[in-house]
Every structure is written in structure tokens, then in C-alpha cells.
Amino acid sequence: xxxxxxxxxxxxxxxxxxxxxxxxxxxxxxxxxxxxxxxxxxxxxxxxxxxxxxxxxxxxxxxxxxxxxxxxxxxxxxxxxxxxxxxxxxxxxxxxxxxxxxxxxxxxxxxxxxxxxxxxxxxxxxxxxxxxxxxxxxxxxxxxxxxxxxxxxxxxxxxxxxxxxxxxxxxxxxxxxxxxxxxxxxxxxxxxxxxxxxxxxxxxxxxxxxxxxxxxxxxxxxxxxxxxxxxxxxxxxxxxxxxxxxxxxxxxxxxxxxxxxxxxxxxxxxxxxxxxxxxxxxxxxxxxxxxxxxxxxxxxxxxxxxxxxxxxxxxxxxxxxxxxxxxxxxxxxxxxxxxxxxxxxxxxxxxxxxxxxxxxxxxxxxxxxxxxxxxxxxxxxxxxxxxxxxxxxxxxxxxxxxxxxxxxxxxxxxxxxxxxxxxxxxxxxxxxxxxxxxxxxxxxxxxxxxxxxxxxxxxxxxxxxxxxxxxxxxxxxxxxxxxxxxxxxxxxxxxxxxxxxxxxxxxxxxxxxxxxxxxxxxxxxxxxxxxxxxxxxxxxxxxxxxxxxxxxxxxxxxxxxxxxxxxxxxxxxxxxxxxxxxxxxxxxxxxxxxxxxxxxx
Amino acid sequence: xxxxxxxxxxxxxxxxxxxxxxxxxxxxxxxxxxxxxxxxxxxxxxxxxxxxxxxxxxxxxxxxxxxxxxxxxxxxxxxxxxxxxxxxxxxxxxxxxxxxxxxxxxxxxxxxxxxxxxxxxxxxxxxxxxxxxxxxxxxxxxxxxxxxxxxxxxxxxxxxxxxxxxxxxxxxxxxxxxxxxxxxxxxxxxxxxxxxxxxxxxxxxxxxxxxxxxxxxxxxxxxxxxxxxxxxxxxxxxxxxxxxxxxxxxxxxxxxxxxxxxxxxxxxxxxxxxxxxxxxxxxxxxxxxxxxxxxxxxxxxxxxxxxxxxxxxxxxxxxxxxxxxxxxxxxxxxxxxxxxxxxxxxxxxxxxxxxxxxxxxxxxxxxxxxxxxxxxxx
Numbered sequence: 001x002x003x004x005x006x007x008x009x010x011x012x013x014x015x016x017x018x019x020x021x022x023x024x025x026x027x028x029x030x031x032x033x034x035x036x037x038x039x040x041x042x043x044x045x046x047x048x049x050x051x052x053x054x055x056x057x058x059x060x061x062x063x064x065x066x067x068x069x070x071x072x073x074x075x076x077x078x079x080x081x082x083x084x085x086x087x088x089x090x091x092x093x094x095x096x097x098x099x100x101x102x103x104x105x106x107x108x109x110x111x112x113x114x115x116x117x118x119x120x121x122x123x124x125x126x127x128x129x130x131x132x133x134x135x136x137x138x139x140x141x142x143x144x145x146x147x148x149x150x151x152x153x154x155x156x157x158x159x160x161x162x163x164x165x166x167x168x169x170x171x172x173x174x175x176x177x178x179x180x181x182x183x184x185x186x187x188x189x190x191x192x193x194x195x196x197x198x199x200x201x202x203x204x205x206x207x208x209x210x211x212x213x214x215x216x217x218x219x220x221x222x223x224x225x226x227x228x229x230x231x232x233x234x235x236x237x238x239x240x241x242x243x244x245x246x247x248x249x250x251x252x253x254x255x256x257x258x259x260x261x262x263x264x265x266x267x268x269x270x271x272x273x274x275x276x277x278x279x280x281x282x283x284x285x286x287x288x289x290x291x292x293x294x295x296x297x298x299x300x301x302x303x304x305x306x307x308x309x310x311x312x313x314x315x316x317x318x319x320x321x322x323x324x325x326x327x328x329x330x331x332x333x334x335x336x337x338x339x340x341x342x343x344x345x346x347x348x349x350x351x352x353x354x355x356x357x358x359x360x361x362x363x364x365x366x367x368x369x370x371x372x373x374x375x376x377x378x379x380x381x382x383x384x385x386x387x388x389x390x391x392x393x394x395x396x397x398x399x400x401x402x403x404x405x406x407x408x409x410x411x412x413x414x415x416x417x418x419x420x421x422x423x424x425x426x427x428x429x430x431x432x433x434x435x436x437x438x439x440x441x442x443x444x445x446x447x448x449x450x451x452x453x454x455x456x457x458x459x460x461x462x463x464x465x466x467x468x469x470x471x472x473x474x475x476x477x478x479x480x481x482x483x484x485x486x487x488x489x490x491x492x493x494x495x496x497x498x499x500x501x502x503x504x505x506x507x508x509x510x511x512x513x514x515x516x517x518x519x520x521x522x523x524x525x526x527x528x529x530x531x532x533x534x535x536x537x538x539x540x541x542x543x544x545x546x547x548x549x550x551x552x553x554x555x556x557x558x559x560x561x562x563x564x565x566x567x568x569x570x571x572x573x574x575x576x577x578x579x580x581x582x583x584x585x586x587x588x589x590x591x592x593x594x595x596x597x598x599x600x601x
Numbered sequence: 602x603x604x605x606x607x608x609x610x611x612x613x614x615x616x617x618x619x620x621x622x623x624x625x626x627x628x629x630x631x632x633x634x635x636x637x638x639x640x641x642x643x644x645x646x647x648x649x650x651x652x653x654x655x656x657x658x659x660x661x662x663x664x665x666x667x668x669x670x671x672x673x674x675x676x677x678x679x680x681x682x683x684x685x686x687x688x689x690x691x692x693x694x695x696x697x698x699x700x701x702x703x704x705x706x707x708x709x710x711x712x713x714x715x716x717x718x719x720x721x722x723x724x725x726x727x728x729x730x731x732x733x734x735x736x737x738x739x740x741x742x743x744x745x746x747x748x749x750x751x752x753x754x755x756x757x758x759x760x761x762x763x764x765x766x767x768x769x770x771x772x773x774x775x776x777x778x779x780x781x782x783x784x785x786x787x788x789x790x791x792x793x794x795x796x797x798x799x800x801x802x803x804x805x806x807x808x809x810x811x812x813x814x815x816x817x818x819x820x821x822x823x824x825x826x827x828x829x830x831x832x833x834x835x836x837x838x839x840x841x842x843x844x845x846x847x848x849x850x851x852x853x854x855x856x857x858x859x860x861x862x863x864x865x866x867x868x869x870x871x872x873x874x875x876x877x878x879x880x881x882x883x884x885x886x887x888x889x890x891x892x893x894x895x896x897x898x899x900x901x902x903x904x905x906x907x908x909x910x911x912x913x914x915x916x917x918x919x920x921x922x923x924x925x926x927x928x929x930x931x932x933x934x935x936x937x938x939x940x941x942x943x944x945x946x947x948x949x950x951x952x953x954x955x956x957x958x959x960x961x962x963x964x965x966x967x968x969x970x971x972x973x974x975x976x977x978x979x
Binding site: 040050092103110380381382383384386387388391395398401403405407417454465467468497500504512515519 | 745876
């Protein structure tokens with residue numbers, strides 16, 4: 001029964017010292033000694049948005065990712081520092097910014113992103129009116145994509161009679177370069193013929209009218225929307241476009257589909273004048289990235305709804321044959337041009353393929369954009385809370401105070417009840433505290449774990465759970481002593497029994513923490529994380545610190561001999577007989593003090 | 602007598618509180634509590650916070666706030682003309698903060714109401730803390746919490762069934778449902794606000810209640826291992842000894858768990874007036890207290906009842922009874938009251954020397970175990 005190998009308490013203690021050293025070493029390297037505090041402790045605004053789909057189903061992970069990207073762009077674009085945008089669960093997006101009174105931001109993030117196809121009327125390279133000082137260089141413009149009817153699913157099945165389709169789309173076509181013209185930077189591309197075959201097309205004659213034109217009013221939240229029109233821009237529109245500065249573009253401002261729109265691409269490197277939208281997000285049935293047979297680059301297959309197919313056919317018919325860029329349409333998401341493929345032929349039937357030397361990631365990203373438009377998520381503001389820095393500070397102080405009082409009370413109780421062993425409780429709780437604090441700081445830096453008021457509460461509650469492991473252990477030791485074992489032996493056998501109980505009950509705690517974390521929203525998660533973390537810390541401390549420490553102490557005279565103040569005094573514990581201090585067991589077979597035992601009801 | 606010695610006597614079985622044997626009494630107590638809880642829920646219902654009902658809450662620190670401030674703010678809220686702020690609930694928190702609760706507000710209305718409050722109490726609008734909850738948020742967090750709860754229960758039952766046995770899992774689960782239901786009932790009866798923080802508290806109670814039950818069951822399992830191989834004591838008695846032995850630990854644990862929770866409650870209610878800390882700690886405080894009760898008085902008796910239906914355990918009970926009856930008829934030592942007395946050790950395990958009438962098994966000393974050679978519970 002007794003283990004044959006003598007316990008080696010110094011080894012686990014060494015491991016623990018190593019763990020602590022690594023932990024605090026990395027903290028020292030990171031140079032951040034305080035945990036990352038949640039907004040409820042330092043003040044700030046937190047907005048929880050819940051996605052709603054038209055049919056009430058849960059949004060797909062892709063559309064949520066897309067939504068988060070859009071919201072993040074809007075938040076970053078609004079110039080708020082240190083913002084965080086994350087998904088939470090399947091349907092929620094949480095935006096956290098340090099500032100308070102962010103009314104504008106609240107309005108902004110709650111808006112629905114719109115996907116639209118708009119015909120391109122004019123394009124200027126460069127994101128601002130300032131002339132780009134590289135007049136001589138010619139530059140390949142961006143629309144490196146084309147859109148075509150989807151080729152028949154050739155090898156797959158019985159589409160045998162259909163012979164015209166494959167002829168339209170050569171499987172190995174180098175479609176990416178079709179329809180691209182050459183543009184000089186900062187030049188207005190208008191209806192000047194820029195046939196694809198002629199790469200030396202002269203740029204349009206007019207130099208940029210930047211200096212003379214009146215700049216559009218800065219910092220307007222309204223998008224710049226000239227009246228509806230098609231084809232090449234008017235002179236006025238030209239100068240409006242030329243004077244447009246992408247920096248003034250407000251994130252998330254809703255453009256009206258029936259008007260023209262001046263906007264930029266996502267990198268603010270190209271300005272566009274776009275016609276009224278003819279296809280909108282809801283017209284798209286499905287988009288997917290794929291690699292066609294015999295090809296090496298990815299394409300995006302686009303399926304439109306019946307209504308969308310008609311609109312798209314009309315639109316492509318109009319675009320076809322026009323000179324670049326008027327043969328292109330822009331895919332606009334949230335007011336920004338994502339891509340503007342050229343059209344080489346009218347596309348009937350609602351199945352189109354966008355090609356353009358995409359990598360898989362690019363094609364997938366584009367497909368996501370299109371799908372997002374197909375699944376219009378609207379967001380509802382579920383929870384918007386603003387915590388002033390003063391209130392945050394109060395909460396933090398209250399949390400810390402509660403922790404200190406709680407810890408103090410536990411220690412006092414442990415000292416009163418367990419006497420000498422109370423010191424072990426004290427040391428163990430200090431060890432647990434060091435580990436927890438270190439873990440919170442490291443996790444804050446590593447995975448962005450933020451400590452919230454609920455998290456602090458979780459840690460304080462865990463003082464009880466941690467201390468309970470000691471109670472289980474000590475009670476077991478005492479049980480063993482009551483049975484007449486020496487203190488040293490009692491520690492080892494008691495530990496073997498307590499270990500199982502501690503593992504079982506900590507497993508339940510971990511289970512609870514896991515489910516709370518995985519399936520809950522809002523601040524439940526901060527609490528659950530703290531609870532799980534401290535349970536792990538508890539295991540580490542009990543195994544690597546408390547047990548070895550007690551083993552070491554049992555070798556001392558004070559504890560080993562069961563001094564009255566050690567908490568392990570056999571006499572006080574009612575052991576059958578004062579048993580061997582040196583570990584020798586006397587035959588304690590007799591029934592002890594039978595008279596005393598009968599004096600009971 | 603000092604507590605230590607009581608603990609010792611409980612451990613040895615010298616003092617034994619008859620807990621498991623009086624299952625009916627505890628069931629009756631719990632039944633009354635459950636009926637009260639149900640009554641509270643039906644009659645009064647839960648006092649749901651704005652997180653569940655939707656609405657807005659603003660708070661601002663106002664030096665020397667008084668009842669007059671409250672009524673001023675009330676009028677100022679109505680003067681905003683915002684429909685959902687037409688019936689504001691304005692309360693004084695502590696003596697230096699004003700809290701305003703209204704219906705759900707749009708972002709624009711939020712700005713209006715917040716600025717009006719800031720104007721009225723003379724702070725900048727950046728110093729007003731605000732929380733606006735959409736109408737469907739409560740349903741969402743409730744659904745999530747229910748899902749978490751369901752999955753946790755399934756996992757916990759599986760865990761207990763695998764590491765212990767399924768009857769323990771059932772007993773633990775019943776105790777757990779008991780705890781949550783009574784805690785919720787207390788909330789309904791007293792009318793405490795139920796917020797998401799309260800819900801966290803409820804969910805944590807689950808973990809705690811199970812944890813506490815696990816520790817007691819661990820002891821019961823140890824005491825009842827190989828129990829059918831003897832005829833000295835019944836399962837009920839062995840379980841009762843387990844409860845008695847774990848009683849001290851259970852009380853210690855509860856005290857130690859309640860101390861920090863109590864300090865959160867004290868600080869949360871005293872310093873902050875309201876909020877996450879108070880709501881969480883209150884739910885935990887009630888739940889831990891109920892959980893400790895149920896582990897001892899509900900879970901273990903229930904387990905014994907379930908086990909006594911097993912043929913082998915029932916047969917054991919009959920054997921023990923028959924043996925005792927035979928002993929009594931042979932004439933027990935005068936002065937011993939066989940029905941209640943707990944006397945000198947009867948050793949569990951085959952071949953142990955029998956020294957007297959006893960209803961509780963007792964752990965053998967190490968020397969004895971050595972001597973007897975056959976080992977029972979480890």
C-alpha cells in the first residue's frame with residue numbers, strides 16, 4: 001500500500017518554481033506588468049450587435065466574418081483608436097472602444113452594409129486630387145478581372161447537346177488581361193478608345209484639373225452622388241471626380257442606389273464615378289470560388305436569382321462593346337469598390353464567372369463579399385453600454401477590495417481551524433495568486449484576454465474552490481492520523497485519497513467553466529474563463545506546491561511530531577493511541593476507550 | 602467541547618447524526634421549500650432587469666443627491682419628449698448617484714436622454730454611464746444560457762455516471778435541480794432583480810452543487826465498496842457514515858466558499874450599490890447555502906433510496922436486520938438500546954472481530970487492516 005519510493009517533494013516544487021520563472025520572465029520580456037482590463041473597469045463604450053437574417057436562421061460563419069470585417073473597417077475609418085471588433089457566439093458582433101459618448105460610432109456600426117453592382121463611368125488612379133508626379137510612366141490599371149457566362153459544367157454530366165457554350169469560354173483563356181487599357185496615373189479615363197489590343201493608347205488629353213476645381217466639402221457624412229446618368233461623365237462630373245479625395249469618404253455612409261456615386265476602392269488608390277446600381281445584393285443567389293478544368297487560377301462563379309439574371313443580362317448588354325472603363329461594372333460593398341470586372345459579352349441566364357488570376361484566397365474573399373450581399377445581415381443593437389472611467393475605477397477598486405477581504409477572511413478561518421497548517425493554506429493561496437495574476441497578464445498579451453468585473457468575481461469565488469482542495473487534503477490527513485498513522489505516513493496515504501477527490505471535483509468545475517464559456521454570451525464568458533483558469537491553477541498549486549510542502553513540513557519536528565499548534569496533533573484528533581513519532585506503528589488493535597464511546601444517545 | 606473533538610467523533614462514528622435514515626423528514630423539508638419556491642414564481646414572478654426586458658439605464662454621480670434631485674431628474678426626463686422615457690424610473694443609489702431607467706431607446710433618443718440627464722445634474726455627458734438594451738437581447742441570452750445549462754447537465758451526468766455510477770449521477774442531478782429551483786424561488790419571493798450577472802451566479806451554483814455532492818459521494822463510495830460481502834451494516838448506514846465523515850469538510854468548504862462571496866456581496870452592495878458584483882454574489886451566496894444543504898440532506902438520502910432498490914443491497918439490508926434480530930433475541934447486553942445506540946466498533950470486512958451492537962461501520966485502524974489480511978475499502 002505504501003509507495004515504495006520515498007516522496008521527492010523538491011522535484012515538484014522545482015517544477016513550480018520553473019513555471020513561475022518562465023511566466024514572469026515572459027512578462028518581464030513583454031514589459032507589461034498589469035492585466036488587460038475590460039471596458040467595465042477602465043471606462044469605454046461597448047456595443048453588441050446581433051445579426052438578423054430575413055428568414056430568422058442563423059447567419060453563416062462566412063457572412064459573420066464578412067460583417068465583422070466591414071464593421072471593423074468602419075470603426076477604423078472613423079479614427080477611433082484601440083478599438084476591438086470581435087464575434088461572440090454565432091450571431092453577435094461586439095465592438096469595444098475606449099471612448100465614451102461615441103454616438104456617431106454607434107450609428108455607424110449598426111448600419112447594414114449594402115452590396116451593389118454599378119456600371120463604371122470613369123476611373124482615376126490615385127486616391128486624392130494631388131497630381132501624381134510620375135507623368136511619364138504608364139501603369140497597368142486595376143481591372144484585372146473579367147466576367148463571363150459560366151461555362152457549361154463540361155465533363156460532369158449530360159450537357160452534350162450544348163455546344164455553343166464551351167466555345168465562348170476557352171478553358172485556358174487568359175481572360176485576365178482582356179479589356180484592360182493603359183492609363184497614366186492620375187488621368188481621367190473616359191470614353192477615349194482604349195482598345196485592349198493597343199497597349200500604347202494615349203491618355204486622355206486633358207491634364208488634371210485639380211488646382212482649379214473646387215474641392216468637395218470635406219468631412220461630409222453624405223456620399224457624393226451626382227444625378228443618375230450613364231456612359232462617360234459630364235464635364236462637371238469629371239471635375240467633381242477629379243477633385244474628390246478618398247480621405248473624405250465616410251465609412252458606412254449609405255449611398256442611394258438610384259443615383260450615380262463617386263467613391264474609391266478599399267485601398268483609397270483609385271477614384272470612381274459609378275452609374276446607378278442595377279444589380280443589388282439580394283439579386284445574388286450564390287457565389288463560390290472554384291478552379292475551372294484545365295486552368296491554374298481561381299475564378300468566382302456567380303449565380304443570380306431569376307430577377308437578378310434579367311437585370312444582369314440587360315446591364316451586361318449595355319456594357320458590352322463600350323470602350324474601357326465603360327465596359328466594366330463595379331462591385332460596391334458598403335460604398336466601396338471591391339473589384340470592377342470588364343464585360344466582353346452579354347451574360348444571360350444568371351450564371352457568370354469572374355476571372356482574373358486570382359489566388360484561392362482572393363477568389364474566396366470575393367465570393368464571400370458576393371455571398372454577404374446575397375445574405376443581407378441586418379444588425380440590431382442589443383446592448384450598448386457606456387462606462388465612465390470613474391465608474392470603471394470604482395468597480396475595479398471594489399473588486400480588489402472584495403478580493404482582499406475575502407482572502408483575509410479565508411486565511412483567518414484557516415488559521416483558526418488548521419493552526420499550523422493554516423500557514424500552508426496561506427502560502428498556497430499566495431502561490432495560486434501569483435500563478436493567476438501571471439496567467440491573466442500573459443493571456444492578456446497572448447490572446448487578448450481582458451479582465452472584467454465578472455472575471456474578478458470569478459477569481460474571488462475561486463478562492464473558495466482553491467481553499468477547498470486544501471480542506472479536502474487536510475481532512476484526509478487528519479482522518480489518517482485518527483486511524484493511528486504517523487504524521488508522515490498520514491500525509492502520503494491521505495494525499496493518495498484526497499487526490500482522487502480533488503481531481504473529480506475539479507473536473508466538474510472545469511466542465512462547468514467550459515460549457516459556460518463555450519455557449520454563453522456577454523460577460524458570462526469572462527466569468528467562466530476566470531473560473532476555468534483558477535481551477536487549473538488550483539490543480540497546479542495543490543500538486544506542485546501544497547502536497548510537496550506538506551511532505552517537507554511533515555519531516556520537521558513541529559509538524560511531524562504533531563505539535564499542538566501544528567493542526568496535526570494526534571491527541572487532539574482523537575487518534576487511538578499516540579502512535580510512533582518515528583514512523584513505527586504500535587499495535588493499536590484494542591478498542592480504545594470504549595466507555596467514552598458509549599456515552600452517546 | 603471543542604469543534605475538533607466533535608469532528609473526531611463524527612469521523613469515528615462515535616457521534617452520528619442520523620441523516621440518511623431520516624430521508625422522509627428531509628424530503629418533507631425540501632418539498633415545503635419547493636412548494637414555496639413554486640408559489641413565489643407563480644404568484645410574484647421574477648423581477649427581470651432591463652437586460653431581459655429591454656430598456657435603457659443611465660447613471661451619473663451627483664454630489665449630495667437627494668429626493669429633490671430625484672424628482673427634478675424625473676421631470677427633466679419627461680421634458681425630453683421621448684416616448685420611451687415618459688415613465689422613467691429614477692432612483693437614488695447610495696447618496697451620490699442617480700440612476701434612471703427607461704424603455705428601450707434608439708441611438709438618437711439615447712443621446713437626447715443622456716444629455717438631458719447630464720444637464721439636469723450638472724455633469725458633462727461623458728460622465729453619464731449608460732446601458733441600452735435591445736428588446737430581443739434578453740431572449741438571446743436566455744436561450745444561450747439554457748443551451749449551456751442543458752449541455753452541461755448532460756456532460757455532468759455522463760461524467761458522474763462514468764467516474765461514479767449512474768445512480769449517483771441521478772441523485773446529484775436531482776439535488777442540483779433542487780438547488781437552482783429553490784434559489785430562483787427565493788429570488789421571486791424576495792423580489793431581487795434578475796440580471797445576466799444573476800444568471801452567471803445560477804449557473805455557477807450548478808458547478809458548486811455538483812462539486813459538493815461529488816466530494817460526499819466520493820466518501821460514500823469508499824465506505825460502501827464491497828458492502829455486499831458482509832452483513833454488519835446496511836447501505837443506508839454506510840452512506841450515513843460517509844455523510845457524517847464528510848460533514849466537517851462540507852461545512853468547512855461552505856464556510857470557506859461563503860467568506861469570499863460574502864465579501865463580494867458586502868463590497869458590491871455597500872460600495873457600489875448595485876451592479877455585477879452584487880447580483881452575482883447574491884445568487885452565489887443563496888445558492889451555495891442551499892447547495893450545501895442539498896448535498897447532505899437530499900443527494901445522499903436519495904442515493905441510498907435508489908441503491909436500496911437493488912436486489913443485492915435490499916438483500917443485505919434483510920441480512921443485517923435478521924442478524925440484529927437474532928442478536929436481540931439472544932439477549933443483548935443490558936443498557937444498550939439496540940434501536941438507536943451506536944456503540945463500540947463493528948469492523949467492516951469479513952472476519953472482523955465483533956465487539957458489540959452497532960449501526961455504523963467504522964474504519965479500521967491500520968494495524969487491524971494488516972492483521973486481518975483481507976482488505977475492503979481502500
